[in-house]
Amino acid sequence: MRLVATASIQPGEVLGQTIYRDNGTILLHSGVQFTARLVKRLLEQGITYVYIEDEATKDIVVQSVLSDRLRQDATSSMRSLFADVQKNKLNKNSFVLDEGEKNLTEIIHRIAEEISSHDESISLLTDIYLTDDYIFQHSLNVTIYALAIGATLNLNAQELAELGKGAILHDIGKVFIDPEILQKPDKLTDEEYEIMKSHTIFGYDVLRKNHNYSSVVAHCAYQHHERLDGTGYPRGLKGSDIHLFAQIIGVADVFDAVTSNRVYRKAMLPHEGVELLYSSAVEQFDIRVVEAFKSSVAVYPNGISVELSDNRQGVVMKQNKTICDRPIIRILKENDKDVEPYTVDLSKSLNVTITKCNLVK
Structure with a gap:
């Protein structure tokens, strides 16, 4: 199979890998022959890249990082937890977070197991999904990257579990942000950007008030936009004042954001995203974390x-x-x-x- 830009597909070419919705239903089966109308539909749905059948590359194998079942289970758990947190506001006694913590612990364990059994470096560009809500796909991707970085840095099982929960919940504060700001297709105004930044505080507040989540997990939500040189938010922390797990999630968060297709910005390819991280290393990111990330992720995915x-x-x-x-x-x-x-x-x-x-x- 060969990875190509959707916009470059010619009528008559054949889809090489099934495209799924994030709930597990199939958007488009492999083997379907493209028409100009079908290509247009994929572009309208935000599908930037696809795999096509190609005689010279027909034996090239594309491995998904996660099984379809685990991806569906993780997305469903996040969807349910985020919705219930939004409904219950900041109620520290809510049973919702209690039950959600049990589900997330199992999900994180399963993700870590599948990553460790994966015999190639991680490439999420090869997992082509249509998602109805960017926040869930992004949170899952960040979790996969963060756990891969953590394993490369030799974190133990308990540390990986905490890191995974911090990663999957790092953006939970966004459920309290006005959807018109959260989903705005254009650049945010200064006032809107200040509101957007408050998701770190909301996330910290909702997690720290629940005894099932450690202070570390709460601080992952609080600090994942902090930067070593003090240019981050919400507190402008510097250096070692930023928890290692928040630094790991910060790197994963930036990489997934810049390599994801958005209405207002074309996605970078993985090697471009890695170059961006290196350009900010030392000043904003711990070089050890960036190096661990590079050692874990496929800079050039199979089929490209x-x-x-x-x-x-x-x-x-x-x-x-x-x-x-x-x-x-x-x-x-x-x-x-x-x-x-x-x-x-x-x-x-x-x-x-x-x-x-x-x-x-």
């Missing part, structure tokens, strides 16, 4: 077309798990001329680098 520094062109066919920016490439062209396909492992060919990604077949 790439150009190399020696003018060869090909498609990423497999990841090197511990060297995520140097995958195995199937070479299809040399100096723009077709060649008999062969592979090159960039973890061994150290004098060659990827210079460009191409999402147009």
Whole structure:
């Protein structure tokens, strides 16, 4: 399969991977033949990339990080918990958070298990879902990234559980933000931005008042927008005053935000998102966390077309798990001329680098 920009699909090409809604129902089956109308529909639904069938890459395997069942269960749990928290406001005695904590603990455990059993580096670009509410998809993605970072930093099982809960609930305060501000397609005004920033305080308040959630989990909601140089919010904390888990979630949060398609902004590709993190490392993010993130995530996902520094062109066919920016490439062209396909492992060919990604077949 080959990963391509939806806008570049030509009528007659065939969908290589089923596209799901986040509730588990199928939006579009693999094997369906595209029409111009179908492509337009996907673009209107916000589907930026898809996998198509391709003779030269038909054996390239795309692995989902999470099983469909776990993704559905996690989304359903978040949907229920967030809705009930919004309904009950800041009632510290609400049984809703008590029951929700039990469900989330199980969900986090299952996510951590599936990540650890995944035999390639993580790529969420390969999991193509249509979601009705960005906050749930984003919270789940941030949780996956945060747990992967935590495992790379050798956090123990209890620490990973706390980190996972902090990640999945980091934006729970947004249920108290006016939907017109939360879902505004244009840039926020200064006044609206100040209101938006208050989600960190709301999230902290609702979590700290419930005995089932630790202070650490509450501070993940409170501090995930803080930055090492003091430029973050809500308190402008610096350096070690920001909890490590909040720093991890902050990195995961930024990466998922910039690599997700939004009405007002085109999504970056993973390697562009990683470059953005590195450009802010030291000043805003702990370099150890950024390095752990890079070691966990597929910078160039399977199926994406790439150009190399020696003018060869090909498609990423497999990841090197511990060297995520140097995958195995199937070479299809040399100096723009077709060649008999062969592979090159960039973890061994150290004098060659990827210079460009191409999402147009």
